[in-house]
Amino acid sequence: MSHSFNHKTAVMALITGLLIASTYAFSPAPAAVVHGEHENNLKVLPKDISHDELMQVMHSFEVALGLSCKDCHARSTSDTTKLDFMADTKLKKTALGMMKMVQEVDSAHFAVKGDFKENYLTSQFKVTCITCHNGHAKPINTVAIPIPDPKWEKKK
Numbered sequence: 001m002s003h004s005f006n007h008k009t010a011v012m013a014l015i016t017g018l019l020i021a022s023t024y025a026f027s028p029a030p031a032a033v034v035h036g037e038h039e040n041n042l043k044v045l046p047k048d049i050s051h052d053e054l055m056q057v058m059h060s061f062e063v064a065l066g067l068s069c070k071d072c073h074a075r076s077t078s079d080t081t082k083l084d085f086m087a088d089t090k091l092k093k094t095a096l097g098m099m100k101m102v103q104e105v106d107s108a109h110f111a112v113k114g115d116f117k118e119n120y121l122t123s124q125f126k127v128t129c130i131t132c133h134n135g136h137a138k139p140i141n142t143v144a145i146p147i148p149d150p151k152w153e154k155k156k
């Protein structure tokens, strides 16, 4: 009964296909980096952030600052081909402080309240990393405008 066999096979293939499709649709993407979905030491970003959202934030930091992962994240001591994302580095600590500053500035002066992740990923922040950094680790335009000398005012 090869006809019914083929029919069954087709139905099985369809079900398998649907199962695979739904697995991909409803489960988080496999992590390409050393990062457990429920085991992290995030301080500003929410601990239940998805892997994809975390990577969106991290890639955007790279663009805003002209840095790469390995500039902010330390090399793993157990496997030097990998990065230890949980470990603190000087730049990671500075970046964390900057995230808090961005949240404070926007909440206190620009009425953007609430969660850093939501605001950051939906471009709600009025002042954000790129505002000052513009692709550079150290903002290059902070001393572009000379401070006017009070004597200039008196001469008028």
Ligand code: HEC
Binding pocket: 033, 034, 035, 039, 040, 041, 042, 043, 044, 045, 046, 054, 058, 059, 061, 062, 065, 067, 068, 069, 070, 071, 072, 073, 085, 086, 091, 092, 093, 095, 096
């Ligand atoms: C400008 C510095 C900077 C760059 C560049 C950067 N990160 Fe991060 N990363 C941070 C900071 C700060 C945190 C912690 C955020 C927090 O605690 O809310 C973090 C957290 C993480 C975490 C979670 C760590 C934990 O506690 O579990 C992972 C994973 C991660 N980064 C991966 C990456 C990858 C991959 C890249 C490159 C695509 C990258 N980061 C680029 C600063 C950076």
Ligand code: HEC
Binding pocket: 061, 065, 091, 092, 094, 095, 096, 098, 099, 102, 127, 128, 129, 130, 131, 132, 133, 137, 138, 139, 142
């Ligand atoms: C209001 C302006 C401003 C904003 C907004 C801002 N930064 Fe900064 N950032 C600075 C200045 C100024 C420095 C210090 C530069 C120096 O030391 O010469 C700095 C330094 C840093 C450094 C250290 C760079 C180095 O090479 O030492 C990191 C990392 C950093 N910022 C990350 C961030 C991240 C991530 C964000 C967004 C969450 C952010 N900054 C938002 C102004 C800003």
